[in-house]
Amino acid sequence: MTTGRGVDQTNGPEDGRIRIRRADSVARERLMDVGERLMARHGIYGVNLQRIRIEACQRNRSVINYYFGDRRGLVRAIMHRHRAAIDDERHRLVDRLERREEVTVPRLVDAAVAPLAARLKTESGRNFLVILSEVTFRTGSERAYAPSEPDSSSVVRVNEMLFEQIGGPRAWRRHRIGEFDLMVAILVADIARSVNHGDQSIAQGRRRVRELIGPLTAALVAST
Secondary structure (H helix, E strand, O other), X not given: OEXXXXXXXXXXXXXXXXXXXXXXXXXXXXXXXHHHHHHHHHOOOOOOHHHHHHHOOOOOOOHHHHHHOOHHHXXXXXXXXXXXXHHHHHHHHHHHHHHOOOOOHHHHHHHHHHHHHHHHHOHHHHHHHHHHHHHXXXXXXXXXXXXXXXXXXXXXXXXXXXXXXXXXOHHHHHHHXXXXXXXXXXXHHHHHHHXXXXXXXXXXXXXXXXXXXXXXXXXXXXXX
């Protein structure tokens, strides 16, 4: 680069490093895009990693290991790029409930579900919801109650608040809330698939998610 005074400001090695970082970022995003689409369609373990590499137009056969370590690392990266925004949004919703002193089971259920419903507006978001349901199902309701991922702190927060709101023995409440998290993931993913298949519009899908709040609340507060 040359300034207005005609002084050459080019930094050759640094420019090269910037280009490499940009290329790395593009390649990584392409792999996540393709991995997300194929895993949503065929399942996390139903798609060959080399197919992901080829469809992402990457020549290096070890490129997924290079960027993500393994299949699980790729899934974690896909999850993180959606979960971070969901986590922030859910925390904002719960903060508002606390400020207004409106913490109730139905409103907490809404706070749990609404950020997921917002992902229905894009194909990437819908594919994420499908993958999330598989991840949640594979880990089970006990892990769903207290996920350890740093970008799932809002899930822990809502679950702990629900724990204080519903009645019953402690172990039963923990199990019931874990099952709730599992049901949310599965039901919202089913709606995401329906939108992807063209069976309903995005608006219809979001309306269906809203309609889940009543039944989900009823399931949580049902007696032992």
